[in-house]
Amino acid sequence: MDEKARVESVRISYAKDQIEVLWKDGHGSRFHNKWLRFNCHCNNCYRFIVGQQRINCSLFPDDFPIIDAKVNKDEDQLYVEFNGEVCANHNTVLPLAFLRRNCYCDRCLHKLIDDRKMHFIKPGEFKLQPLDYSTVKGTDGGLFKVLKAVMEVGICYLRGVPTDEEFLEEFAVTIGPLVDSTYGRKFMIHDKGVKDSVTNTREYLTFHTDQAHYESELGVQFFQCLQFDECIEGGESIVADMFQAAEILRQESPDDFRVLTRVPCTFATIDYKRQNPAYYETRKPVIEVDYDDQIVAVHFNTGLDATLRVRENCVMPFYNAHKKLWKIITRPELRFTHRMVPGDMLVFNNRRVAHGREAFVPHGGTRLLQSAYVNVEDFRSKYMVLGRKLGHDVTPTKIGNRSSI
Ligand SMILES: [Zn+2]
Ligand SMILES: [Zn+2]
Structure with missing residues (x-):
């Protein structure tokens, strides 16, 4: 009993x-x-x-x-x-x-929320431990290690993965089916003169969460490095935890935090001229809080934010608050910088971790990454089911799906 x-x-x-x-x-x-x-x-x-x-x-x-x-x-x-x-x-x-x-009772409800909170790596100590693919390959226990890292800190750094194009999908579907997006089911990131997105250039990309123009951004994202020639100058990948940044904003500047939970930002991809013409548009606050005042979603993409059209008295507070969040996100101590090499793969929760890229000069070399997405709830379901099957004590922590449980 x-x-x-x-x-x-x-x-x-x-x-x-x-x-x-x-x-x-x-x-x-x-x-x-x-x-x-x-x-x-x-x-x-x-x-x-x-x-x-x-x-x-x-x-x-x-x-x-x-x-x-x-x-x-x-x-x-x-x-x-x-x-x-x-x-x-x-x-x-x-x-x-x-x-x-x-x-x-209040105590039990508090525990329910508390058990599912995200845990952040302390600023300045954000070191990603690489996980060798050879220790992960083909086993439930190995896959669980990847899921656990993404669940706990938002990102997993795998190294030594195959560099063939088929590998990414073969691996990703062990977590969940690939989700289609405006980039396609899976896509290459390269500077080959295709100017449909700034992603496919050599420009600096500031921190952003992908596909903010959807009502719900895509979930777990993969970056598989197929080629990254040594002669290339720059091009490092950068990532930062948006939930951590939002919590810092709440502590340091509560009024600005409230502005970003209230005043919506419009995100859009509207392009009738591209190969697949697109009209995507949604309006939502940059930071979403729930019934328990927990941060449950962060949407940050300064490349997709459309013209601000909010009530007059909200315009300046929004810009001021957004600037503060942006400055926090780009703090060096919150950032992980990594120059990928062929065989590296980053797996991260796009609802939680923002990513970007330093500008690069190719010097005749090629930087080629392959990317795809899996639904964030498929990912968490896999984590819970697999963890239970393997006898681990698993907790469904927050994943940025607009819910703290
Ligand atoms: Zn009954
Ligand atoms: Zn109770």
């Missing part, structure tokens, strides 16, 4: 709208009548198949007071009776372990 689920006492509140449970370890929980009824675990109410709807909440009266509540003989279930029950011969039953696990 779950020790935490042992009950000391159960009582009905004076207003008969809640049950107060005192657990043997001293913790106290309160559960509302509707919450209890709508989470009933009896054979008629419990959802045995994903997607099944067993209880029609709309049929219940606005209020149905609790008239009885008792723990069963085996002390593992709570039985509750209501005045106003709409199902004939119904007894509401809830396992005590379920109740304890889902307690929604």
